[in-house]
Amino acid sequence: MENVLIVENLTIAFGQLLAVNSLSIEVREGEILGIIGPNGSGKTTLLNGISGLYKPKSGSVIFKDIDITDFSPSRRCRLGIGRTYQVPRTFEKMTVYENVLVGGVYGASLSEKKARYKVYEILELTGLLHKKDLFAGSLALLDRKRLEVARALATNPQLLLLDEVAAGLTEAEVNEVLRIVKYIKESGVTIIWIEHILRTMMEAADRVLCIASGKKLICGNPKEVLAAEEVQEVYLGVEEG
Amino acid sequence: MVQDFAQPILNGILLGGLYAVVGIGMAMIFGIMRITNLAHGDLMVLASYLSLVIISGLGINPFVTLVIAIPVMFFVGLIVQSALINRVLKKGNEPPLLVTFGLSIIIQNALLLIFTPDAKMLMNSLSTKSIFLTNYLSVPVIYLVDFIIAVALILVFNQFYQKTYLGRAIRAASDDEGAAELVGINTRRIYGIAMGIAMVTAAIAGVLVGMTFTFYPFTGTQYLIIAFGVIVIGGLNSLLGVLVGGVILGLAQLIGAEFVGTGYQLLVGYIILLLVLVVRPQGIFAKN
Numbered sequence: 178m179e180n181v182l183i184v185e186n187l188t189i190a191f192g193q194l195l196a197v198n199s200l201s202i203e204v205r206e207g208e209i210l211g212i213i214g215p216n217g218s219g220k221t222t223l224l225n226g227i228s229g230l231y232k233p234k235s236g237s238v239i240f241k242d243i244d245i246t247d248f249s250p251s252r253r254c255r256l257g258i259g260r261t262y263q264v265p266r267t268f269e270k271m272t273v274y275e276n277v278l279v280g281g282v283y284g285a286s287l288s289e290k291k292a293r294y295k296v297y298e299i300l301e302l303t304g305l306l307h308k309k310d311l312f313a314g315s316l317a318l319l320d321r322k323r324l325e326v327a328r329a330l331a332t333n334p335q336l337l338l339l340d341e342v343a344a345g346l347t348e349a350e351v352n353e354v355l356r357i358v359k360y361i362k363e364s365g366v367t368i369i370w371i372e373h374i375l376r377t378m379m380e381a382a383d384r385v386l387c388i389a390s391g392k393k394l395i396c397g398n399p400k401e402v403l404a405a406e407e408v409q410e411v412y413l414g415v416e417e418g
Numbered sequence: 419m420v421q422d423f424a425q426p427i428l429n430g431i432l433l434g435g436l437y438a439v440v441g442i443g444m445a446m447i448f449g450i451m452r453i454t455n456l457a458h459g460d461l462m463v464l465a466s467y468l469s470l471v472i473i474s475g476l477g478i479n480p481f482v483t484l485v486i487a488i489p490v491m492f493f494v495g496l497i498v499q500s501a502l503i504n505r506v507l508k509k510g511n512e513p514p515l516l517v518t519f520g521l522s523i524i525i526q527n528a529l530l531l532i533f534t535p536d537a538k539m540l541m542n543s544l545s546t547k548s549i550f551l552t553n554y555l556s557v558p559v560i561y562l563v564d565f566i567i568a569v570a571l572i573l574v575f576n577q578f579y580q581k582t583y584l585g586r587a588i589r590a591a592s593d594d595e596g597a598a599e600l601v602g603i604n605t606r607r608i609y610g611i612a613m614g615i616a617m618v619t620a621a622i623a624g625v626l627v628g629m630t631f632t633f634y635p636f637t638g639t640q641y642l643i644i645a646f647g648v649i650v651i652g653g654l655n656s657l658l659g660v661l662v663g664g665v666i667l668g669l670a671q672l673i674g675a676e677f678v679g680t681g682y683q684l685l686v687g688y689i690i691l692l693l694v695l696v697v698r699p700q701g702i703f704a705k706n
Contacts, residue, residue: 228600249606250599259600266597268590279590282583284602289583332602 179206181336181367182227187236189219189226189391196222198391199236204336209358209368211382211399213375215411219391220371221263224338227369228260229253240336254284259334263341263371265321267328269314273305276313276324277331284332296331303327303357319350326357337361339370343377355381375403387411423676424555430672432558434665435565436630438572439623440641441648442660443616446575449654450592450612453503453514457521459642461498461617464525465491465624466633467533469540480540480629487621495617499610507609522638529635540628564626568664571622572657579657588612647691653701662703666690 182204189197197219204210212220225231227238229250237246245253254260268276277299281292300306303323308316313324322342329337343354351374358381362368372378378385378399385402387394389411395402402408444458455461468490469483476483498521506513539545547559579585591598591605591612598605627633627641644667652663667687674686694702 230596230600249604250596251602251604254600254602262597266594268593268597270593271586271589275586275589279583279586279598279603280601283587286602328601 180204181206181241182369183239184223184227185237185239187223187226187238188234189222189231190234195234195391197226197233200388200391200393201236202386202393202396204367204369205383206367207362207365208383209362209370209381211378211385212369212371212388213373213378213385213402213408214388214394218388218411220388221340222391223388224260224340224369224371228258228338251283254332254334255286257333257335258338259284259329259332259336260338261322261325261329261340261342263344265318265325267313267316267321267324270312272310272312273300273316273324273327274309277327280328280331281333284334287333292331295333299327299330302360303330304353319346319353322346322354323357326361330361334366336367336369339368339372341371341373343372343374351377379403423673426672426676427669428555428557429561430669431665432561432565432668433672434668435568435661436561436623436626436664437644437648437667438652438661438664439564439568439619439626441645441652441664442571442575442657443619443623444642444645445649445652445654445660446619447613447616448649450588451503451507451514451609452511453507454518455616456515456518456642457498457525457638458518458616458620458645459640460522460525460529460638461491461494462620462624462627462641463529463633463635463638464494465617465621466540466628466637467529467538468621469625469628470533470538473540480542480625483540484621484625487625488618491617491621491624492614495614495620496610498617499613500606503613504606504609522642526635526638533635535634535636537632537634538628539632540625542629545629560630564630567622567626568661571619572661575619576657584608584611643688647687649701650691651694651702653703656703659701659703663701666702 180203184200184202186199186201187197188195188199214220226233229248237244240256240258274296277296278292281287281295287295300309303326305323305327326342343351355377382399384397385399386396387402387408394407395405444455447453447455465487468487469480472483472486473480502517503514506517544563545560548556549559550556579589587603587608591603591608595605647667648660648663651666652659670690671683671687675683
């Protein structure tokens with residue numbers, strides 16, 4: 178399989194703190210790469226480095242053989258990198274429909290007619306169709322997370338970055354998220370998925386990467402990674418240092 | 419008594435429309451980027467002078483000069499935003515404020531250098547005409563035209579924001595810049611276009627003000643304060659609020675002039691402004 182994304186020796190620093198410390202990963206086309214790690218280990222910072230919200234101190238990000246390290250977030254989005262946030266950042270004063278529409282028009286550069294068609298398709302998939310005229314600010318958590326995914330999908334991503342989409346949801350809601358994520362994968366989208374709920378990683382991820390203190394701890398088959406001694410250690414909080 | 423007040427009330431309402439046009443561009447920029455454009459009044463007066471130059475060159479009606487003034491001011495806005503303000507956007511509240519303050523000084527002094535401090539006006543046949551409703555009450559035609567254009571402009575803007583893709587992108591960028599970037603919106607470009615559109619409103623305001631009143635190189639400051647008043651009273655969340663803000667300020671000034679004399683009309687306007695700030699600092703129409 179071909180690599181869609183290659184992150185090479187990426188270092189992102191906040192002052193003296195190296196939030197991501199010379200990290201390298203390769204993401205294969207069509208896979209779900211799960212990312213786990215304790216709080217503050219640099220998972221979200223890594224996603225910010227890939228989506229372009231943070232500029233790295235050193236290292237490079239290569240997407241579909243293009244070096245995008247110096248590209249703005251909007252340009253990366255138009256190239257095919259979609260993103261959701263841990264805490265939903267939907268456009269509160271716009272309707273659900275409009276939220277998804279701007280993604281289609283600006284992220285995927287679709288014409289008006291095509292964008293509308295696609296928006297309805299995505300709203301159907303994410304179960305938001307009957308709420309399309311509500312303001313995003315009025316939605317409950319699950320629906321706002323759905324909307325985040327819907328908006329990211331509208332940008333027509335080849336690589337979708339999901340940041341804890343299942344966090345804070347009930348068991349049944351987590352199953353709903355799993356259904357949607359699996360469907361997105363089936364449609365050919367490569368996914369990087371940060372999640373603390375390990376069940377989702379076991380069920381959906383093809384490979385799991387564990388990060389601790391901004392460094393790669395281990396990467397591989399979900400079962401092996403979750404069973405690995407070093408992973409157990411960081412999750413039990415007996416991290417060295 | 420009623421007859422004494424009918425005229426200032428009528429004039430105040432109509433003048434409020436003009437004030438709304440003066441304030442709408444500044445309200446828009448503050449709403450989108452949280453930037454107070456201290457040069458907004460001066461850029462508006464720049465448009466008045468631009469219209470004056472076109473009139474003296476081509477001898478055309480002030481309204482027709484908008485055909486040239488609108489695109490020129492759009493590009494002025496685009497350049498001001500891309501070349502100056504975008505550079506300091508991420509550096510806190512003060513740098514953009516200083517940039518626009520500097521721009522204000524430059525524009526005022528450049529106008530002074532080129533056009534001398536003499537009062538100018540955009541001559542037109544409307545400014546002297548009135549429609550007599552009764553023996554005591556008349557409608558100054560130019561005020562009426564100002565008001566009609568203001569209402570039309572606000573309706574057009576409302577449609578633009580609600581229905582067009584560009585309008586939606588502007589709303590998205592003003593709601594959450596980071597999230598807008600991540601759905602593919604180039605926020606810097608959107609800000610440039612937004613400032614261009616704000617300057618289109620300044621061009622219209624500049625021509626209307628120039629046709630209604632006299633202007634000098636330093637008149638911009640006076641209209642900046644009017645724009646402030648309109649925004650503070652009307653709040654930032656609705657275009658209708660801008661119109662009502664303008665009308666309240668216009669009424670306060672003209673009714674105040676009737677009570678305490680024309681010399682104090684600005685003062686009365688600002689007392690109302692202060693009252694609004696004390697009672698409802700978020701603006702009369704703000705939701706929260």
